[in-house]
Amino acid sequence: MSPERDLAAEQAAFWNGPGGQGWLAAYARIERSIAEFGRMVLAAAAAQPGERVLDVGCGTGGTTAELARAVGPLGRVVGVDISEPLVAAARSKQLANASFALDDAATHLFEAASYDLVFSRFGVMFFADPVAAFRNLRQALKPTGRLVFVCWRTPPENPWGLVPFRAAAPHLPPMPRPGPEDPGQYAFGDRARVERILKEAGFGPPAFEAIDQPIWMGKDAAEIVDNLGRFGPLARGFAEATPDQAEKAREAITAALRPHESAAGVVLPGACWLVRAAAR
């Protein structure tokens, strides 16, 4: 098995296992946390009546539903996601002008040159071979088509993720630092890397807009700590921790988040790239 296949299999196992289950269990809270980024990327994508749209890594189909509304009855949206439980949740929405493919977007056989828009909210950072994946997505676009997605910037720019990580890490088994080319939550933080990937995949020069936005993490530290550690850099540490280590890590996260509690909940800064590129 090639290393790319290994990484792809790891991601598929994660999103069909603890990642997918965790995402579903915490979805109401997550949706509130990332809603503003969703609104911004949907506005930038500006899906038009009659367009054909691909929603990559669509998860439970929240953005697919918004895109389906925008393209209207003459348009069509296809959501593609590798996670069976998340696609099942998306299908249960029974959208009249949207359908869902349970597959790896990197290799799925999309109808060639048939989409106006390839869209994603936080669903494109998990490819084992991102150049091959974006090449596959590009060939699905019409020559006039466009790519619009939102992804996280680097960990230091995202205290909502870094504060709990720094608090928990000393109590958990050592977590291997992801390599600069490995898939994961922050894999597209480096703008130069994203530029290179899109260029090699054949897209036109991408435009990057930095979005800095406070992230509502939950109503209080206790609520947040119940769900933390299921995704992102802490997931492996918690998965491999003894009950004692996990408890100490949770206590440390609670202590680190308490100072950020307010009547509005726990809010910390978040930072994303909004990326746009033409198919050619």
Ligand SMILES: C[S@@+](CC[C@H](N)C(=O)[O-])C[C@H]1O[C@@H](n2cnc3c(N)ncnc32)[C@H](O)[C@@H]1O
């Ligand atoms: C952070 S979640 C975002 C979900 C959704 N876009 C949203 O904003 O609610 C990332 C999603 O990407 C999906 N995913 C990861 N790797 C994928 C791949 N190779 N092909 C398709 N979907 C993938 C995961 O299953 C998960 O649903």
